[in-house]
Amino acid sequence: MYGEFATPLDVDRITGVLHRRCESNGVSLQWKRDAKTAATDGHRIILPTLKQPITKDAMTRLYGFVVHECGHHSRKRVFEIMEGAQLPPESPLKSLFNICEDDGMEREVAAKYRGDCKALGESNSVILKGLTKSWTEGLAKAAADPSIPPFTEQDLAPIAAIAVSQLSRAEWDSYSNASRVGFMNCQHPVAKKLINDLVDEGWVTKFQQTKDPDDCWDVSIDLFKRLYPDADEETLEKLRASGHKGDDMEPADTDGSDGSVDDEESGDGDKPSDPTDDEKKKLGGEGSVISWKDAVLSDHGDWKEKDFNSAAGNVGIDWTDYTGGDVILMPPNMINVVDCRNDNITKPSEDSYRSIGSPKSFLSDHTDSRAFSNQIRRYLQAQARVRVDTERYHGRLDKRSIVKLALPPIDGGEWNKKLFYEMIEADALDTCIHVLTDWSGSMNGKKMVHAADASGRLVHVFDRILRVPVQLAAFTNGKSRCDIGLLKGFNDRSMGPTEIATAFSRFYKFSSANNDADAVMWAYNQIRKRKEKRKLLLVLSDGCPAGSWYGGHSGQNLKHVTDFIQKEGKVELYGVGICSTAVETYYKNCKVLKGAEDINQTLFEIIRAGVTRGRKR
Numbered sequence: 001m002y003g004e005f006a007t008p009l010d011v012d013r014i015t016g017v018l019h020r021r022c023e024s025n026g027v028s029l030q031w032k033r034d035a036k037t038a039a040t041d042g043h044r045i046i047l048p049t050l051k052q053p054i055t056k057d058a059m060t061r062l063y064g065f066v067v068h069e070c071g072h073h074s075r076k077r078v079f080e081i082m083e084g085a086q087l088p089p090e091s092p093l094k095s096l097f098n099i100c101e102d103d104g105m106e107r108e109v110a111a112k113y114r115g116d117c118k119a120l121g122e123s124n125s126v127i128l129k130g131l132t133k134s135w136t137e138g139l140a141k142a143a144a145d146p147s148i149p150p151f152t153e154q155d156l157a158p159i160a161a162i163a164v165s166q167l168s169r170a171e172w173d174s175y176s177n178a179s180r181v182g183f184m185n186c187q188h189p190v191a192k193k194l195i196n197d198l199v200d201e202g203w204v205t206k207f208q209q210t211k212d213p214d215d216c217w218d219v220s221i222d223l224f225k226r227l228y229p230d231a232d233e234e235t236l237e238k239l240r241a242s243g244h245k246g247d248d249m250e251p252a253d254t255d256g257s258d259g260s261v262d263d264e265e266s267g268d269g270d271k272p273s274d275p276t277d278d279e280k281k282k283l284g285g286e287g288s289v290i291s292w293k294d295a296v297l298s299d300h301g302d303w304k305e306k307d308f309n310s311a312a313g314n315v316g317i318d319w320t321d322y323t324g325g326d327v328i329l330m331p332p333n334m335i336n337v338v339d340c341r342n343d344n345i346t347k348p349s350e351d352s353y354r355s356i357g358s359p360k361s362f363l364s365d366h367t368d369s370r371a372f373s374n375q376i377r378r379y380l381q382a383q384a385r386v387r388v389d390t391e392r393y394h395g396r397l398d399k400r401s402i403v404k405l406a407l408p409p410i411d412g413g414e415w416n417k418k419l420f421y422e423m424i425e426a427d428a429l430d431t432c433i434h435v436l437t438d439w440s441g442s443m444n445g446k447k448m449v450h451a452a453d454a455s456g457r458l459v460h461v462f463d464r465i466l467r468v469p470v471q472l473a474a475f476t477n478g479k480s481r482c483d484i485g486l487l488k489g490f491n492d493r494s495m496g497p498t499e500i501a502t503a504f505s506r507f508y509k510f511s512s513a514n515n516d517a518d519a520v521m522w523a524y525n526q527i528r529k530r531k532e533k534r535k536l537l538l539v540l541s542d543g544c545p546a547g548s549w550y551g552g553h554s555g556q557n558l559k560h561v562t563d564f565i566q567k568e569g570k571v572e573l574y575g576v577g578i579c580s581t582a583v584e585t586y587y588k589n590c591k592v593l594k595g596a597e598d599i600n601q602t603l604f605e606i607i608r609a610g611v612t613r614g615r616k617r
Helices: 008-024 056-072 077-085 092-112 114-144 157-169 177-185 189-200 203-208 213-227 233-248 277-283 366-383 399-406 411-417 446-465 497-506 516-527 554-568 596-616
Strands: 028-032 044-048 336-339 387-392 420-424 431-438 470-476 483-488 534-541 572-578 590-593
Touching: 008 028, 008 056, 044 056, 056 092, 056 114, 077 092, 077 213, 077 233, 092 114, 092 157, 092 203, 092 213, 114 157, 114 177, 157 177, 157 189, 157 203, 157 213, 189 203, 203 213, 213 233, 399 411, 431 446, 431 516, 446 470, 446 483, 446 497, 446 534, 446 572, 446 596, 470 497, 470 516, 483 497, 516 534, 516 554, 554 572, 572 596, 590 596
Parallel strands: 028 044, 336 483, 431 470, 431 534, 534 572, 572 590
Antiparallel strands: 387 420, 470 483
16 A cells, blocks of 8 residues: 555455455446446446545445445345335435435344444445535535525435434444544534434434334335425325335346445345355454455456446456556566476465366366467468579579570560579568466466466477477566566477476466566566567466556556557567457457467467568568
8 A cells, every 4th residue: 555545456456355245145246437336236236437546445435335235135125125116216215215224234234244344334434524525515515605595304304314324323333433423513404403303203213123124114114204294195105015015026127326325226135044154254254354455366357348338447447547647667676586497486285276276277288289289380381481582683593594695685685684583581480479478366267277278388389399489477466566477488498288387386376466567568678689580479368457566557557568569569569368358458469368269269360460460561
């Protein structure tokens, strides 16, 4: 952390927590640029896109959002009530129900998990500070504008309901005590009187006594009658009955915001069963205190531009530089290069491998590798065939053209002088290749296996079959700001698939975030010193950069590096997206590898495009 802002590594860590929390609740996570607050519709959780620079408070608030929304999915009954009632998004009754249900749900979640209690309390504190500031400014403007009519109790009814829920949660939430006091003190005199009346009438106690969403629905109907006495009572009772009958309905897709203090859309239903030991461990169970700062691995979700209608990165972060800050790259001597070619580094134990991590899990498919080898060899050999350029004025003497000397002058004798030829050799094989593989936590799983498989096939083909110098490295920042695992050097010849897979395994424990900019610049500095005519740098990654050594922004840094390399033109740069299209943001030349079956074709298209581009150049 630097000052009041979160570093990209911190952001990477919390997004991993968010995705794992949503996955454990069986819901998807979606980021929206235009969303003002979090919401859930029973199938997905919608979060507002983050913008740089990201403050610590914004991270705390975001983590609380996800804990809150996941809490709704432990009370699925609430979706059925909303479907039964069929309230429009702007309905004040819907807002009241949301406020009351938020209070009951958070109380239930906080009682089960100490860590979630802390997360909800700290997030609430941040939200209250923001509300206090905006509400104070709004009241000041209203007081200075004579055209605005005086506030009535009905105008301030929603804020009074929020105040009641805040007083109710004081029973368990000590983390936001100070912010709660500030929020109460900033209220308009009319609101203060209404809040005092509601407290005297026992509404705080009624909130605290709710046990399930049906109780919250009843309290919301009753509170609506109190705050809006002109409402038709018969209509309200019909709504009450419709909501309670909603248990036979399917949850509906709703997407609006509801005016609650922390932005939730609704809650869920069935009475939750006691969590298992595994669930407690997964969610930060009883007796433990978790926060976003404690996360270790990232877990990006694949970014889908069309679905999400946003230009943000695949972890929901808009990496646009809103600060006007400078790009800051790490000095080369500060990069931690780990030699994974020997046994002198810490390796994961057998019992920590789980589904991946062992050398065996990173072995490339031998059958597919041979097929890929043959495909590439035939193609490059065809491109590398020597071409004879005849009828030249200089070069080697073409014995077959000597007869021209005895013939009459043609074209003023110029044709008769063309007695020589030259051998034109293609430079397709006068090439060196650097393969750089993302080894961050977001790759953990099938992406990591695909990346290791693809890297192994490239090394096998170019090093062992075509005898083209290849260097292979992986990058992350688990031990330092930028860790490079050197798996194979340019001068290491004939490394077999097992050796490559073992080297990947030795670097497994380093897996954390991905500092792409500094890693790509390191690889560029390695390959640009080579003497071959053509130099290819292939970067295999699943998405946006997430680590940064100091200052700047990861996305901005990587864009600066890739633009520089591509503009300079000394090294051909290619991005290979591992199950992700995010590489398209940074690499002009790129392909997306969607699965194991795509490895050969994707890599072949990259090589073919490179040869074609090299010939044109």
